[in-house]
Amino acid sequence: MGSGEQLENEQHIRDSHAAIPARPDLIRLGLGILGVGTSGPLIAMSTMSIPTLIFWRNLGGSIVTLPFALRHSLNRNGVKWSVIAGLLLSTHFMGFFLAMRWTSVAAGTALVALQPIFAALFVKMTGGHIPSKAWLGMVVSFSGVLLISGVDLQISFRSFLGDLAALISAAVAALYIMAGSRAQRTIETTTYTTICYFVCSIAALPIALISGYSLFNFNAREWWILIGLVFGAQILGHTMFNSTLKRVSPAIVSLIIFFEVPVSSVLAVWWLGQKPPLGILPGIVLILVGCILVVTRTRSARAELNP
16 A cells, blocks of 8 residues: 555544544554543542642653654644644643542543543534434433532532533543644654643643742652653553544544543542442443444544634
8 A cells, every 4th residue: 555545544544433443543542541541540649739730740741752753843734733732731631630639530530531522512613514313422421411410519519510620621622632633634743742742731830830839849759640640641641542643533532532431430449449429320321322422423524623
């Protein structure tokens, strides 16, 4: 297969919501699930302020990928989308980190995994077509959201606010995945991640400084948690997912990220002794079923941002 034909085939697979990724990308996605699965429990364990944690985590990720990025050339359009993705990632992390500390890891990660629902809605808002059968999946997922939020509201108003933070994080995450897909059409993954992570860290820095949060005065345990976030959630997680966006639909990547939920939930029980309320389990199942319906029914829509 020639390079032009291969590129065309990769583009066709990337733009198809229902195409099954090739085996190498399935392996990357599997590693990514394990990586991001450690994120929620580690964030819940850390006592660093949220802006500080976002700053160091993403600066560390940017530094790790920088040597590989220096081998590749830049493209203005790719850099633009990388910067946009970095700003979106920073906003996503603010919501996600708040959710991990305000509600249970299981509920927060389940709600954040609504990315494909928001991706489909953004496609519709930008003029794309969403088949009528896909709306059934959205209704099913929304029922799961109501169930989880209702249970958390009975537990505490703080848990309910954590659910809202997770929903906002999910919406922004969908835009982040789409922007990352656009960026990697013209630049390499390592170039994209270096720029994206650096912009994300710089966006969080002023918030940490203005709020008076410390950047350095932490014990060894906090730094070890941070190292775990950098090499687990950021490099093994986000970077593995980002590396598939050249060939895999953003909607498919968003759906597969859902399997972070059981990984994070098990680790939360193991590391934190945090058992989610039994009442949210049906809600998690409804969200998963709804997301699968949306992705498998949205075959003709293209989950991407308009230029």
